[in-house]
Amino acid sequence: MVSHRRTSQHGQSTLAGVTVVSAALATAAAGLSAPPASADPAGRAAGREAATARVDSLYAQAERATEKFDGAQARTKELRGQVAALQDRTARAQERVNRMRGRLGALAAAQYRSGGMDPTVQLMLTERPDSFLEKASALDRLGVSQAGELRRLRAAQRFLEQQRRETVAKLAQLEASRKAVARHKRDVQRRLATARRLLNALPKDARKAFERATRSDGRHEAVPDLHGVVPASGRAAAAVAAVRAAVGSPYAWGRSGPSAFDCSGLTQWAYGRAGVSIPRTSQAQRGAGRQVPLSQAQPGDLVIYRSDASHVGMYVGNGQVVHAPYPGARVRYDPVGMMPISAVTRP
Template sequence: MLRRGVPAASVTAVACAAIGLVPAVGNAAPAPGTATAGFSADPRLAAEQHIADLYQQAEALTQQYDADQESIGRLQAAVAAESGQSAAAQSLLARLSGGLGRLAAEQYRDVGDTSSLTLLFATHPDLYLQRAVLNDRVAALDAQQVQSARVLQAQLTSLRALGQTELANLQQAHAALVEQRATIEAELAQARAQLDSLGFADRHVVAEALAEGEGGDGFGTAQSVHPPSLGALLAAVNTAVAGSGGQADIDAGRAQRAISAAYAELGKPYVWGAVGPYGFDCSGLMQHVWAKAGVMLPRTSQEQASIGPPVPLSGIRPGDLVIYFAGRTHVGMYVGHGLVIHAPRPGSEVQFAALRAMPISKIVRPDGN
């Protein structure tokens, strides 16, 4: 829309997503304590499943929220640009209209004489005729320019109105997303309250289960007991590309800068829609750390899944982006030693997790292009 923005159809899609977001990674669990087919009546397992589902929904919603915020920014810039062009057209119209006003005033001063009488009594008829022809041409040119400016003004006014309508629609969708975010947060609080109602032993078992890979919640929230040093991570990059040379060395240099940036953010909180410097969501963290390496990534995990060549798990290298879940709603960066650095979920912080702590959807290598 407006050559730089979002097509109207996408606004409808965003609004639909905002009204009823159902992530591809699973359905929302029933309310705590509700036993249904396929959902355990065991309070501990029910709490575990409920929290896991809510984490995945929250992450999917965050990525939609990020994309929506980005679209609103583009539309705002487009509307502002059209407003500036409209103002310039109005200024041009005013100048042209002023010129026509002066021509009209000159004609008014000669209103007492008809053209035929003026020609009859003219001392130099040839000069009069030349001037008359020139005046007619100037008047025709001014009228043409004014008409063109008026057409341009009408077009710009129409575009600006369309842009404002699209912006209003997108803001409405954004408001719906914010409302649903509040709903997810309330459900998370409810799930945490259910978890807190369990005994100490059960709480510990549930927490461990949620941190497990390949069958846990997929958010790998447990940090490594002995996390590697930054030096060890950077050395792993060199080891991965040893002997390759050329482009691999350039990629390695970028990966080391990105890993260093990610390491510096460890411990900072997960914040909805944040790209730093004081907090991050998962894709915001990846965008931030790769920007430090001179590579600009798109905003969402779904977009980041397409920014470079796909890499098989067997060929993964430090610096690669690991996209998680069927809906590609989460992303982390592989840093070697079987670990990723990521921003897991609301209530957590930037931390290490096992590479396979979550279901891997795709691995991509940022190429800097």
């Protein structure tokens, strides 16, 4: 099972392999706790290993759900902007129709005062003149000016109806996106709550061993040797400076800074500080630039993890990434090979 836990200390010059947190936990727990002679040490260790492995799996599942939540949040924000623009265009189209109908109303009033209203002018003032207009012979009874005014009104009303239909459709999409946000939020919360219950059910010594193995503080550890590393560009250098400044900040799912982050929120925020806009989710960030081999990775490149691209960190040089690991951890340095890598992307 793949884990986010730290696999080596900072300053490594080689890439670290993928590790399994449960094995380390079993070893640590065995050293911390001496079971009674009547107990089955192997059975106890196996039970703790299974529980901690399950916690590891739940954190990975929660991260996948978090990326879905982030994507739905981004889509909801986009739809809100589209709905607002459509509503503005609809309002302006309605104002135009009202002005045109006002002009036609003035014409009708003038004709009425002069001895009666022409039926064609009455037509102009109806809500839907289209059926009359489809009879081309009717236009023969209109003056050139009146016919042009009526055509313009017809076009304005059609545009208004189109805007109304598009607004209704976007509002339906927005409601569906809001429901998706709520659904993914519940999924994240459920998985994290289950993980917390499993941790709390562990013996105290095993729980402390798990926390030591998986939740390093990113703020009080030695910074890896990054002298001599050269970012891919000036904007990459600015993004690296931002992400390194965030080391020690807490993980918080659904957050993109400035004081707390999830994995893709951290990388999006760091590039935002460099004046570069990248997508919100790790899946979308995988395609947000040119993909390069890991052997050619440069500081500022995005390292996408797992086959489903559910985690991302930023390469900062000398075999190290900075990333926001999972709930309870802080933004920190880790070896680039801490998990299976699916892509390295250069924004």
